[in-house]
Amino acid sequence: MRPVGHVRSPYTDAAAIPKGPGAQHDAEGVLEVLPEFAAGLTDIEGFSHLYVLWVFDRAGAAELVGTPPTDERPHGVFASRSPRRPNPIGLTVVRLLRREGDRLHVSGVDMLDGTPILDIKPYLSSVPDAELRRGWLDEAEARRHTE
């Protein structure tokens, strides 16, 4: 695994990144793809949304069960977006605003500035909202609203 580029983001401190179900991720940033991989961006302009796979390069050691900032109860790492994962890979859906050569201007970044990018993929389809269940996240949200 090697970076194919890096994220330029307004965030330099993880504490400043909005978290949780109600968090608005509208921060703008740039995906800077390394020149040797720029040919891989051919035709990317046609897609409105992209998946970005990236490295949690400043996270602590893996923690299989932990308490996320959005709840006071512990949950499994595979049932959460915790950065402390066995393989520290992050996944973010961004909106592609425009391309300038090997720089993709996007909104929706929730990575720290300088984060290494492993892969970019087109976002092709969504799960209908009516089919989505969000487990403990919905329960934690409901508890907050009734407290």
Next chain:
Amino acid sequence: MRPVGHVRSPYTDAAAIPKGPGAQHDAEGVLEVLPEFAAGLTDIEGFSHLYVLWVFDRAGAAELVGTPPTDERPHGVFASRSPRRPNPIGLTVVRLLRREGDRLHVSGVDMLDGTPILDIKPYLSSVPDAELRRGWLDEAEARRHTE
């Protein structure tokens, strides 16, 4: 990077996996999580859909621009789901049917049997269909329908 588990899938030949925009991905399979990572599955039952990050362990060398099976024109690897990626990571959204200990029964698998799993994450939200643009994929589909 190390596997946290493996996919049990009906597919042993990549040619048998449905591809392209109209492909139905309803094949059932099992995500077998290694015992040492099973604690990370705590509370995963509450989620209807999961992201699976996995390794294209039987793909050819990376190809920055290539012609996918769904089109006769070449496209950049970051604008396609080609397995021949600089970092050979696959991403699949599956529906969680049920959990049996460290085995997750899912539908929607498009991986080969034995594929190493790098990570599992809850699927939390979707991009509204009305906001999605799918670039050359929609164009290729439209061309096929008018030919």
